[in-house]
Amino acid sequence: MRLAAGDVDAAVVEFERARRLRPTAAGPLHWLGCAAAHRGDLAAAERHLTAALACAVPHRRTLIQRAYVHARAGAPEAALSDLRAASRIAPLDDEARWVMAALSGRPAREVALRLRKAALQGLMSERGADPARECAGRARAGALVDAARGLDPEPGGFVPLHAVVLVRGGRRAAAVELLHEAARRDPTDHRVTHTLALALLNSPGGQRGPEWERCIAAWASVLHDAGFWERARATASRRYGVAVEASLVPALRAGLREALERRMPDDAGTRVAPGPLLQREADAAKLLAAVGGFPSAQGGGVPLFCGPLRIAELGRSAEFGAFAAAQEARALHTGAAHTAAQQAHALRANGFHPVEDTPAALPPGATAAVTGHPSIDPAAGAPPMYTSLTYAFSELGFAQLLLGLGKPGDALAALAELRCPSCRARGGPGAAAVCEPDCARFDELNPGYAGLPDRHRRLSLDARGLALEARLSMGRDELTADRPDFTAAAAYWRRALVHSRELDRYRETQTAIVDMALGAARAAHYEGRLTRAVATLEATRSVIGANERGRLEGQLARVLADRGISVANEEDGPLDQPAADLRRSVAFNPHLLRTQVSLGIVLRRLAAARWGSGSLSGARDTLREAIDQLTAALEHFPDDPDLEDQREAAVADLDHVMWQPDESER
Ligand SMILES: [Zn+2]
Structure with missing residues (x-):
């Protein structure tokens, strides 16, 4: 007991006393040998153990102990012959087996297997022992699994278990590495990904940026992996003895995501703060899950659910670029109606309220234009913005996400800088906000565009397209605000129109702005806020070219007439203003x-x-x-x-x- 507790000196005193009492007994000699080995005195250990073996009734483990001493002393042949002799007397335990396999030059895989078996066996046998021994047992098991890791990259099923053994044995970094290797080999194994995500999230402080990125990548993957949730349901059903319905998954997923977002630090040395990074990653994974996942192998394989960080980590950016392009082409091909339905679905999922869900208090036209969704028309050849995998799996994903959340101002800020740090350093302010065509990190940061021949130009154009949408939204938000700033709205639209010229979408954008303004004006008119309606139309008229002005002026004529008549009908009201309104109304529409x-x-x-x-x-x-x-x-x-x-x-x-x-x- 003293030996086990590490009190070697006291143990030796006891053993010596026992030997004096029973000089021919094997036990005391055996333990004296063990104690000497413990101290590192291998020669003394061998002497005691050999003497113990010469006794009439040797201790059953003396041969094995002497084999270990031989092995440590650099005498593998002697060690092997002891182990062989021991195995003839009784079956060897797992510990002795791995030593024997290693000494006899068995294949690395076999040794690794025996090491792992010994680790688990050791853990089981130390269970319930006193805390010090249990702790030592865990450390030992961790060391054995770690040693096995060096011999054989483990292919499969037990990686999560062995990672847990490593973590419990105080080898978290080794556990993370083991999980990483396994996840790289099979990224679709959600058990491995989940264990990795947990190990990274619970790594004690001092994690650097890349580790947070990996942590986020793993969690986003798990969040949208149907297999993970199926397993979670099955586990919960078993544990609580009740059926866990599939309909609970969305709420559970949202809860897990919120819990993770709360755990994210504000600043972790990542390029983008971990919170938004997780949101972008999870949203991208969600879009990918909606199209059935990314085939994990060429021409098929188990689908992979993840976001862009993971794609880059797995080195699959180029394949992903082709995949995203094909998806987009398919979405366009399927036809506008279907795509629109998908888009409406995505909008709803993003918290948008589609037209039919808004209360019918406003005239239908007004509602449609005021709640106005992105003006990109799927039929016109542009991808539906909120479901675009290309956008989501690129640096545009942040802006896409923010636009989807109704935060166009933040989206615009996110679009201001899309370069990697080295391109930023090279380009300086004023240069294009996307990475240079020859940037080594382009594909990694933008897997959605990876491998496309004109990826740099397309990314810049799409960034501009999002900026256009953001400006349009900001203008619309200004119009529908409690205290609208019409000058500001006009300024946003002017900028939107500048973008639209670059994108060859000038007419379309003008039409969108006019539709939006007419909708807002109609809503204000309907509520009797005539001055607001007039200001809306006038501000819009100031930025719109002659070709689209007609619609605005027709409406302006009606609103001015109504305001003029209503003010003129007030008792004793001054008449100059109504007269001016009616004159303008007649001028716009006689x-x-x-x-x-x-x-x-x-x-x-x-x-x-x-x-x-x-x-x-x-x-x-x-x-x-x-x-x-x-x-x-x-x-x-x-x-x-x-x-x-x-x-x-x-x-x-x-x-x-x-x-x-x-x-x-x-
Ligand atoms: Zn770059």
Whole structure:
């Protein structure tokens, strides 16, 4: 017991005493040999053990102990012959077997197998022992598994178990390495990936950036691996004795993801903070899972579910580029309707509310344009933005994610710098925001574009496309804000239009902006916020070219007329503003009879007010304007009785006013 506890000196005193008492017994000699071996005195150990073997009834483990002493003393032949002799007496234990396999030059794989078996056997036999012995047993098992790792890269099933043995034996780094190697060999084994993810997440502080990236890559992979969740369900069912429904998985997944996001440090020396990095990685994995995963082997194989960090880590960027391009081509081919459905699905998954889910308080057109989704039209040949694997598996993924979350400002900030640190250092400010075509890290950072002939140009164009969408969204957000800033909205749109020219999407973008503004204006009009509607349309008109202005001006004519009429109808309200609104309305659209009649009435009332306040010349001018306007209106609406009446009344008014003495004569 003293020997086991490490108190060798005290143990030796006891053994010596026992030998003096029973000089012919093997036991005391055996233990004296063990104690000497413990101290490293191999010659003494061999002497004691040989003497013990000469006794009438030798201890059953003396041969094996002497074999170990021979092995340590560099006498493999002697060790082997002892082990062979021992194996003839009784079957060897796992520990002796691996020593024998190693000494007799058995293949490395066999030795490794025996080492691992001995490790597990040792752990089992030390279970429930006192803490010091259990701890020593764990360390020993860890050492054996670690030694096996050096001999034989383990192919399969027991990697997670052996990793746990390593971690428990205080060899976390070795465990992580073992798991990494196994994950590289078979990235689709979610048990290995999950153990790796756990080992990395729980590694004590001081992890560097690349380790966090690997940790995030592994977790994102697990989150969207159906096999992992199936196993989690089965395990939970067994443990709690209840069926765990598949319908619970989305909630469990969201919970796990949130828990992970909380565990991420704010700054870990990664290029992007771990929190957003995990979000991008998990979202990309989700998109990949939605198309059935990435074939793990050429021409098929078990599908792999993961994000771009893992693709890069596995060195599969080039293949992935081709895969993503093929997926995109297929999505476009399947037709706009199907793609739109997919996109709507993705939007919903991203927390967007599709048109049909919004309350029908607004006119349908307004709703569609105000909640307006990205204007990229699948039928027009561009990929559906929120489901694009190419975007998600690139540096654009962050901006894509933020746009999806309704944070266009943050998305724009994320687009400002898409280069790796060395390209940034080379390019300096003002250079293109994407990595140079010859950048060695391009494919690693942008697997979605890897291997494409014009990948650099395409990435820049797609970045611009996202910037365009972000500017459009920011403009829309400004219009629908509680306190809209119309100048700011117009500025966002001007920038969007600049991008659109570069992308050859100018007309399309103009149409999108006009649709959005008309929708917002219609919604404001419907709510009776006429001034807001007018400002929306005017701000938009200031950035839109002549070809799209017609639609805005038609709407502006109606809103101005409504505002003019409604203000004019207020009791005792001043009439200059309504008159100005109605004049502009008529100028934009002379074909609105109601506006023409109303302008005539308002001008006559304005003339009366001017006369009343003592300005005869003002009254005359206004009445002349009314007659001219009504005369012009009658050309659009010949013989209209209301217009005729107003014109006659205006002429009579003017006659009456002309007969009045001038204010200068009064
Ligand atoms: Zn670069």
